[in-house]
Amino acid sequence: MWEPRGVSRSNRVVLDALIAEATVDCYDDSECVTGFHAKIEEHLAVPFRTVVLGVDVTVMRVDLTDDERVVAVCVRGKSKQLISLLDLPLPAPPPEGAQWIDAYRRWARGT
Numbered sequence: 001m002w003e004p005r006g007v008s009r010s011n012r013v014v015l016d017a018l019i020a021e022a023t024v025d026c027y028d029d030s031e032c033v034t035g036f037h038a039k040i041e042e043h044l045a046v047p048f049r050t051v052v053l054g055v056d057v058t059v060m061r062v063d064l065t066d067d068e069r070v071v072a073v074c075v076r077g078k079s080k081q082l083i084s085l086l087d088l089p090l091p092a093p094p095p096e097g098a099q100w101i102d103a104y105r106r107w108a109r110g111t
Contacts (some may be wrong), residue, residue, distance in 0.1 A: 023036075036070055
């Protein structure tokens with residue numbers, strides 16, 4: 001199973017608890033992704049700034065695409081780009097609620 005770098009055993013336990021919370025009563029992966037989207041949308045403090053491919057962007061919100069990907073809506077000036085949360089670099093320190101992104105990544109890469 002995928003492990004975020006520098007994640008201690010106690011943090012893995014926390015991430016596993018978040019995964020259980022986001023996926024409770026889910027019957028399939030589609031429902032799990034929807035559960036993660038709801039939790040991330042509820043808990044992630046937006047907007048926040050980060051760097052994507054060397055470019056400063058502002059993450060305005062998270063969204064769920066028609067093909068069931070949880071994405072960050074990133075803007076720079078008048079340009080907008082959707083970046084999968086699986087690929088989004090997080091700033092240091094990460095925004096409040098970023099542990100839900102870590103939990104989503106752990107779940108997605110472990111299935």
